[in-house]
Amino acid sequence: MKTKQDLELSRILAMPLFFLMLCMSSLCIAQECPKLLSPLDGATQVDVNTTINWEPITGVPGYILSIGTTPGGTNLLNEKNVGASTTYSPPLGLPENTEVYVTISLFFFNRPTVVCETQRFTTGPLTEIPQCTTLQMPLNNANNVNPATNIIWAASPNATGYRISIGTTMNGREIIDNLDVANALTYNPVNDFPAETTLYITILPYNRLGTAINCTAFNFITAPEAQLPNCSSLITPLDGETNVPLSPFLEWTPVENATGYRITIGTSPFDSNILDNAIFYKTSTVIIDFEPNRTFFVTITPFNQAGDALGCPQETFSTLIGCGPYYDMVSGELTVLNPEFTLPEKIALCSNTSNNTITAPINADGYRWYKVEENGRETLLSTTKEIIILEEGNYALEAFNIINDANNTFECATTTYFEVEISVQPTIKDVVVTQQANSLSYEIMTDNVGDYEYSLDNEQGPYQDINLFSGQSLETHIVYVRDKNGCGTASRILEYDPTINGFPDFFTPNGDGINDLWNYLPVLELNNDKIATVHIFDKYGNLIFIFNSDSNGWDGSYNGKQLPEADYWFKAQMFSNKIFKGHFSLKR
Structure with a gap:
């Protein structure tokens, strides 16, 4: 007999591919999962050098990617946090003629990670031998390279492996002789290279069709022997910490023989869009205005006169949820902490009163009213819930809530723009009366131009936009002119004398x-x-x-x-x- 847990598992497995239910205790929340955009799920003959793309899901702050050659497998990529990026290019490419399985997990700050159902595609065969690669560390023709350096090179499309040779003469092999390092992009020599020596490196990508041809050797000159610094690590925030303030104080461990530190920060493992190898000579700094609800990727590389520390790991931290949108665990809907309100695009005020007051249509922690000039400049007028406006023009209201989170205070604000028009109470200048055989027509003229409407015999209406009444009975009538913005009504009795x-x-x-x-x-x-x-x-x-x-x-x-x-x-x-x-x- 199946247990309750078995039945629940069967129910979940029976759900559609791109729609899961996140269940916590007795609460279940519908959660959309992303579809593969390229390659499509089920695609065949996919290029081994393809870039994997998937659709973004609203409210999801990050993605974790696994790639394998079996359903749910991770042998090609094991739970790689790619931040908010929706693309990933396998640096070593993919194996040919292979069914590849991609599992995308949705990372949240305020609820468990959602593992979506695995999607798959099949790669095609290799069709050509690989091209030559390029040296990335040390750079070709570099000087003063630390003898303890590692060798790093760029991936060559279609390569399934690399052979490396190192010598002290062009095409020499006395240090490393055609060593097969398999499908790797780095080589860490067992022994340090000789100091103050010109070294030549040949890297030959290969696959089952053959080896790259006409690949030239790279060279660099080593420095005098010196000790490289060790790697550092984050102290504040700690690696993996969440709910970090938006302007955090970054601090890392000091390294004894380091001259300084190179800091790289990005919003994905592949980006340096926040800091790009910025140099610091102390072990702390303040970063201003991180984006909320994001994971950031940090690499700290100490350096000295001997060179940069080798193989320093990438660390991560996540900022506080901020203003949203984020998923509310109770309602299962996207929630924002900003005040939600609207104002009419045009607001009419009356010229015949000194109390032209506009009230913010929401209760918030604070308010800012601005006059918006033609050049776009905004002048602060008031910080109260109500404002008196006496001039026509363009204005803006900013309402905000004050949020306290992780010992940090910040504002979640919403701004809306509106136009103010000044209305005038109508004055009837004349009524043109035209008599037909058995009816009367009235055309109403006003002293001023306004947004007016007209009624006959009933102040309560109905009102019409046209100032003409035709086919009226031969008797006394009353005409009414009303300002549509509530600035008053004028009337006139039209006596009929038989x-x-x-x-x-x-x-x-x-x-x-x-x-x-x-x-x-x-x-x-x-x-x-x-x-x-x-x-x-x-x-x-x-x-x-x-x-x-x-x-x-x-x-x-x-x-x-x-x-x-x-x-x-x-x-x-x-x-x-x-x-x-x-x-x-x-x-x-």
Whole structure:
């Protein structure tokens, strides 16, 4: 019967290749693993000198690489920490016609390393003999080389081994005679070389197809006998230490006969992007502003007049988690310690108030407000949560949290930029009223230009962006103009007087069925008071037509004849004996 542990192991092994579950106690967190980009998983006929590339995974600060010729094997590379690098070039190349297995592990500072499932590819055969190599230590034609030096050379593509010869004459072999050092790139002589002597070195790369041809000898001159210094090691921080402050104090062990120390620091084992062989004559220094959440690789090489210490190891330390992003073990999500907030790209303030206050939309440990000039220069205005701004322009808010970690205090800040516009309360300058046969139109004019919206008869809206209202009833209306940024509302009452506007201004009796009759408008018949009679006169005062409330109106004729275009007058009498008078136009 399978145990609970067996069943759990079977479940994990059944997971998809690039998606694992990190389980701690009862908590399981989904974790993506990187795919090989080059060579692809399952690729064949891969060049033996290939560089291995994989996809970066967000939130993963470092990778550990193993390469072998069996599933999960490490015989070609055993758990090499490559930092945040996502590429690795095997310095000795890869064996030909071989299935190669690559295991990528994800290194975290605040949780266990995740070992991803092994991927594989198959190399192709060698197709040519190797090329000649170059001497790297000592350099060719170097002088004053310590007799205890090691010999180091560059890798030759396609080489599976090297033969080395050393003598005191060109192509001489009296010190080392065609020694096969296998697939290595260094040779440490059993005995020191003779002092103050010119030495000649021939290195011949080879593979099963043959040996490199026409390779020339390198030479260097040894120095008088002297003792090389030993290697040093880190004291602060210790090799492998984590959670190191971002501006650490570096200290290393003193070496008795060392004149100074060469320090190299990089963000991967192959880089020197922080310090590149920098020389120090003491055993400590301060490095400013390391990147958080990173592993750094340090090599300390003591030196004296005899030369550099040989074979000094590379050491590592990791900086504190910092502001993130990093994985939260409780939520299983990426977390940052910076304040998270947003502000509108544009903020409108009112010109008619002295309290133009903007408040930071988050509680943080500190705030900085800046005015951003056209040349990009930022001027600090305030360090409080609120700020009063009276001028239009570009501004920035920086909110930060103060983090205390590993006896170090630092800020995690977030900055957002915004533009301030000053709005003005609207003022209605005029309302242009246009009357049609049975409706009114209003066009609203303001004294100033602003971001305004308009409503009719209801201060609460709805509002529209257009300042024109058409097809409105023949009655009193109220127009409202509101600043969209909350800087105030203006209004105006538009009185409708039926004694002046209660009848159409014109009509067009041309037989087209539109506006062919002239009559009063229904708005006049209010409060049960109706029209009794309407008399129409020409400009000379002659009575032309009489109609009452039962009539359809006047058709523009007199005694059956169409009258000419002209102005005509009317008198309307209500049943209450109220009289309305006015004039209108006949148009054809």
